[in-house]
Amino acid sequence: MSELQTIKAYLNQLPATLLKLLDIEPPHGTIPEPVQYILELYQGIERISINLIDNFGLFEITYLKPQFMITNSEVMLLLSTKNPYTLGVLHQIIYGGFNIESNGFHLLKAINNAGKTSCFIGRKKDLDRYDGGTKSIPKDTDMSTWVESAKAINTHHLSWMHYLDFENLHKQQQRLKQRTPEDLIEKLINRTDKWILGNYKQLRPNSLMIIIGDHGRVKLDLEYSGKIAQWREASVPIAILIRK
Numbered sequence: 001m002s003e004l005q006t007i008k009a010y011l012n013q014l015p016a017t018l019l020k021l022l023d024i025e026p027p028h029g030t031i032p033e034p035v036q037y038i039l040e041l042y043q044g045i046e047r048i049s050i051n052l053i054d055n056f057g058l059f060e061i062t063y064l065k066p067q068f069m070i071t072n073s074e075v076m077l078l079l080s081t082k083n084p085y086t087l088g089v090l091h092q093i094i095y096g097g098f099n100i101e102s103n104g105f106h107l108l109k110a111i112n113n114a115g116k117t118s119c120f121i122g123r124k125k126d127l128d129r130y131d132g133g134t135k136s137i138p139k140d141t142d143m144s145t146w147v148e149s150a151k152a153i154n155t156h157h158l159s160w161m162h163y164l165d166f167e168n169l170h171k172q173q174q175r176l177k178q179r180t181p182e183d184l185i186e187k188l189i190n191r192t193d194k195w196i197l198g199n200y201k202q203l204r205p206n207s208l209m210i211i212i213g214d215h216g217r218v219k220l221d222l223e224y225s226g227k228i229a230q231w232r233e234a235s236v237p238i239a240i241l242i243r244k
Helices: 011-021 036-041 058-064 068-073 087-096 106-111 124-130 144-151 166-176 183-204 226-234
Strands: 005-010 047-053 075-080 120-124 137-138 156-162 207-213 238-244
Touching: 005 011, 011 036, 011 075, 011 087, 036 075, 036 144, 047 183, 058 183, 058 207, 068 075, 068 183, 068 238, 087 106, 087 124, 087 156, 120 124, 120 144, 124 137, 144 156, 144 183, 183 207
Parallel strands: 005 075, 047 156, 047 207, 120 137, 120 156
Antiparallel strands: 075 238, 207 238
16 A cells, blocks of 8 residues: 555545546536546546445455555545435536536536447446436446456446445345344455456456446445454545546
């Protein structure tokens, strides 16, 4: 982690950054300006593959150290936001802020209106809320989302996969009094890390893989204690960038 360059940015800078990376001019004065350093670093990008992972942030990558992400990440954005939870993060990336289609902006629509294609894969209730009528593929589990991702990552300018199994699995295991939430988070992150490695191997050259982590649907009462608990409490959403 010591060699991984970290940059502070605002979460709502991601939409303009994604558009500029795809050579699409963002609407000036409508959404926040892009992260200029990222634009300078990643030129000539032809496609972007986004993997949004619930319950994954600065704490999890430094504490759990998922192998592929740790080994291959080039830049990590520390994303400042007033709402680091799943719906807040989706809202700010899609709309560039907390307002719904403020000044008419919608990230996926902007990509499509520029003559490029996007594909959003995830749970139906989230797609219904955020796809804006653009191409989306509803899937009920992370496994099915990952299987579908293999078809999407090289056929669209922007492919977006949302991994959020934790919520349902945690509820199931609470009823059965099985795995602790800490163990479950670790298991799912390491599993998803291997899936993302598989996607990376499939990606064509001049692709940019972005792994975004949020705090999940709701705040969790975890069993970490002492400095580790304080460390997690201070965790922020992140975006990890890996060029192929």
